[in-house]
Amino acid sequence: MRLRKALDEVRPYHPPRMEWELAADRGANDYVKLTMNELSFGPLPEANAAAVEVLARGNRYPERDSAPLREAIAEANPGVGAENVVIGNGSSEVLVDLMQTLDRPGEVIFPWPSFPLYSSAARIVGLTERRVELDTHHAVVLDSLLSAVGPETRAVLLCNPNNPTGTHLPLSEVREFAAALPQDVLLILDEAYYEFVTDPAYPGSHELVLESENVATTRTFSKVHGLAGLRVGYVIAPPKVADYVGRAHTPFSVNLLAQAAAEASMRAVGSIAERARFMAGERDRVQAAFGAAGLEYVPSQTNFILARTGPEVFEKAGVLVREGEALGCPGWSRISLGNSGENDQLIAALS
Secondary structure, three states: OOOOHHHOOOOOOOOOOHHHHHHHHOOOOOOEEEOOOOOOOOOOHHHHHHHHHHHHHOOOOOOOOOHHHHHHHHHHOOOOOHHHEEEEOOHHHHHHHHHHOOOOOOEEEEEEOOOOHHHHHHHHOOOEEEEEEOOOOOOOOHHHHHHHOOOOEEEEEEEOOOOOOOOOOOHHHHHHHHHHOOOOOEEEEEOOOHHHOOOOOOOOOHHHHHOOOOEEEEEEOOOOOOOHHHOOEEEEOOHHHHHHHHHHOOOOOOOHHHHHHHHHHHHOHHHHHHHHHHHHHHHHHHHHHHHHOOOOEEOOOOOEEEEOOOOHHHHOOOEEEEEHHHHOOOOOEEEEOOOHHHHHHHHHOOO
């Protein structure tokens, strides 16, 4: 049997300290889990009710193209039509689908450290990768990204805000960068955390997508919507790109319950906005506590904070955080924000 050599260096995703995280997931009181940037308080009541309502139809295949959910997403992003939207099994799937549409051979460029999936996904679809280091403030340098673009470049992946650093770029700078890219290079904006951004210079990117032929943005229901366990994400793209993503996409990959819950959550605009405001307030509170304790951290626009410390500082207080070594940030830890009580426990670990 001949297997693809390109997969030799790809390793299955297996987060560190998984056994402790599983215990925390199952209700064990020993640890608070602040490792995976999840929302601690789960789906909205409307999303729960919608999932329960469709459960009786579990013997039927789900909507193939998630049409009602696509319409809800289009309505929430003025100017976007359902033809611009493709739904996937988490934003990870639509990111891979986007890369599947690119011509090969070729390369994808992305900042580093950033979301590790970019590297494995590129290899899986037969593309090479080029990493561009962040600056000393852990921020993306767009000029460096642009300088890295060459004849073999098929796409630039830009996580904004960036995971694991929490830094972000204003939309005006992203728009200038997109305009400077060759038209045959696709700019993929990974906006998994965009709902948490409070900077008024960052209104989201769907308008940039609408005015471009080579810009797409991916978003997820795993963060502010609290639906990580149901696995729903989507891409907003120009019609031709969205059409090709649909061709590469696995049919029926998003289950019936997930589609119903995500649609209900997307339509609960006020409740989601209130969640985002709450998380921004908790972020300010935790960052202030870090500053008061003399703990170096990277100011964040997400639901996590990167701090210069090892995880053992928090583990002694029963709080699990993600060690930076696994994320390309040795000597740091990425700390997800929890609910008020969990964040109290996090802050107490510093005393």
